[in-house]
Amino acid sequence: EIALTQSPGTLSLSPGDTATLSCRPSQSVGSKYVAWYQQKPGQAPRLLIYGASTRATGIPDRFSGSGSGTDFTLTISRLEPEDFAVYYCQQYETSPRTFGQGTKVEIK
């Protein structure tokens, strides 16, 4: 089973800042098979990025993903108030599909 380690656990930032979130798989994952999700309190997760770098439908371009192998990054530029949430990475290359433990982006 591939474990995904996300860091930091919590990111305290102000609106307008840039958030950089890390996701490190315990073994190499093909970049086609990494996704990022956003979850707000009381809501279901929402797909943001798939294939490591492709934005899902309707996702603004301030969200961008990059990386390969054992090092993936989600960058949120110009943080908007609605971006403060928890973010999860996921690998879907091998079964079981695994999620990282999440990074909370909170208002400083």
Place this chain on the structure above:
Amino acid sequence: EVQLVQSGSEVKKPGESLKISCKASGYSFSYYWVGWGRQMPGKGLEWIGITYPGDSDTRYSPSFEGHVTISADKAITTAYLQWNSLKASDTAIYYCARIASPVGVIRSPFDIWGQGTMVTVSS
């Protein structure tokens, strides 16, 4: 509109059985994998398993295999997650979600999510 609508909250006692549902609409249900995930109180997401309604092929995470059963009824475009004997540790929100690519492609993210079903198991 493509959507997944889950059944309502449940309160059960340890040892009881339960079956929760996920009603799909707006797309060809038989041709997309549907999965289930768990989120324990204040915790992250865990993947339980997936099923392909077209042929009932079902895969489980080793952490959940043997404790839950995933199924689907393509005639009524509904997926299910069931337990024969609940434990207090099953208390969580359960989400269903569709795998994004059709025609049996399994290595694809979850693009549509249900609203979640809260399951509380307490004596």
